[in-house]
Amino acid sequence: MRSLVVCFAWVCLFCSESLAQTTTAPREHNSEQPPPALDHFDASKVATSIDPCTDFYEYSCHRWVQDNPVPPDEIFWGASGKLQLWNEAVLHQTVLAIAAKQVAERTPVEQKVGDYWAACMDEKQRKQTALETLRPGLERIDHMRSKAEIAEIVADLHLSIYGAWNPSDPATYAALFGFGAQPDFHDTANVIPQFDQGGMGLPGRDFYLKTDAESLAILTKYKAHVARMLELSGEPVARAQSAAEAVLNLETAMAKSAMDVVKRRDPKNLDNEMGLAEVEKLAPNFDFARYLEGVNAPPSGKFIVTSPEFFRSLERLIQDESLAHWKSYLKWQLLAGSASQMSDDFVQEDFEFVGKTLFGAKAMLPLWRRCVQAEDRDLGQALGQAYVARAFPAANKERVKQIVQNLEAALGSDIDASDWMSPETKKQAHLKLAMQVDKIGYPDHWRDYSALEIRPDNHLENVRRAAAFEFHRQLQKIGKPLDRSEWTMTPPTVNAYEDAQTNTINFPAGILEPPFYDPTQDDSVNYGAVGAVIGHETIHGFDDQGRKFDGSGNLRDWWTSTDAQAYDQRGDCIREEYTEFVPEAGVQQDGRLTQGENTADNGGIYLALFALEADLQAKGEALDSKGQDGLTARQRFFLAYAGISCSNVRPEMMRTLLLMDPHPLDKYRVNNVVSNMPEFAQAFSCHKGQPMVRKNACRLW
């Protein structure tokens, strides 16, 4: 489940394809051109007019920020964005090469990759087929005779729209609620079904409930957007408008009963196990048995219901709202979840609201990028093999593996050295660390897509079959032992994650490229960049959420009460430090929401620094000896750390992130971290009283 998987970078709350929509004048990437240039570490790019001890982010990033405005079709731009584009260009070349092959010469997997691409890129065909593909579903909703049928319509929607099994936080296009497979909180060896809150079209409950002018303006635009989408599907204008009103009322009621993002960070709040009879009692008017049959879920004696209150409220909504209102809601869910893969008119309308209003994009991504992103989602491991072969040599995997192991050793030493933990808790922490599994680059076993039919003649059908394939694959985990070797990100993804229940840290090949991992750079730079990412994920297993799970991934308190108290006190310092009003976004950064990420950033960089020091010592070098560029290894380390965070973010995106995303903004990821560290002050000779030397410095790991 998403909320127990914690990543390094922002998770785009609406999945990228909503933003990545086609443009009427596609800016085609020429296949003859090489992928765009990647950023490499360059210490000469600092702003010499700024004192690193006053504002290290500005010192390191000012010139980058000036030189790299957000491209019109992006919502933020940083080193990771450039790498993302580079990875997509590599994938693009791969699919073009496959698509150019004679049909008879293609392998079965190449047939799928080539046909998916052809259908996705064919806008004329999409125009002819998209709405017709949805027509039977829309008619089925129109013909509903009673609210008892809601369950099977929802099952249909979950089977044909990607992501119902893994709602983001909170669920977006999962109609009504999310349903998937998750390890039992108390016995991760067993995978059981899970019902999660969901049903809302906006990124989170705050978007419905806040009453400031900006929030109200977004709601007004949202309602107009819902109406326009219904109009595009053929509803008369007046009916579409009253239907949009009903949709907004229903979703607002769902938002009111949904658990907020801060509460959802505490796994204890999600840990509600029930038998089917108990689940049914939460919402007797929703036919759970019919739903489970509809999605073909394997039987289970136990279910997790992450937020029972949400389902109690669904019962009231089913009773109180008219069948006509429910029809409007279900149609809207079908359209909203499909729009980004439909014809131009839907794609454009989806972009106008999601891309522009929620995230601030000025233009849509070109068609080729949208299709690469969709294909990465739907056939990611087929494409991923080619990506790895082209972009991730075995030597890189070996070196990164070594760095990961060095950082884990550094955490072992840090646990031993901490003066606030008792020997009992230290022993448990070591046990957990020893059981952590490191996954680097790509899966050991590639996914078999042979059961997924892909045809060249209807893109939306392909997308719907791929969603059903994935939903089915997820549900088939129920009743089976947990597979810790599985990846939830595709190889070209520029991100990394820790999963508390599998006790794994995962680094897709896509992030192991410059400027994160750069074989042309020395250790100080690589430890400062990818080392900090690895440290971040390693610490996630020991942040305020991760520490509640043991080495087997079970939710079990292995801390003595005194040690837990000492931990929380240190955590309070971090929480307070990051709770800050962000004037450029007009909202507050919530230190409770970002607590885990901040703990991971602050602890992770220490692991990287300790590991670098040990590596240098082994070679007879020291952190403070100067290199050819006149900088010490310690200085290069911190500059590389800041370098991966230089970014420009659109204000709309910033606001959405601050409300919903557990990561702090990049400026804080740099300045708060370094100002907590005497080791940074030493690197740049900062002294007490300067902004980058914090009076009440926080230190947990």
Ligand SMILES: [Zn+2]
């Ligand atoms: Zn993280």
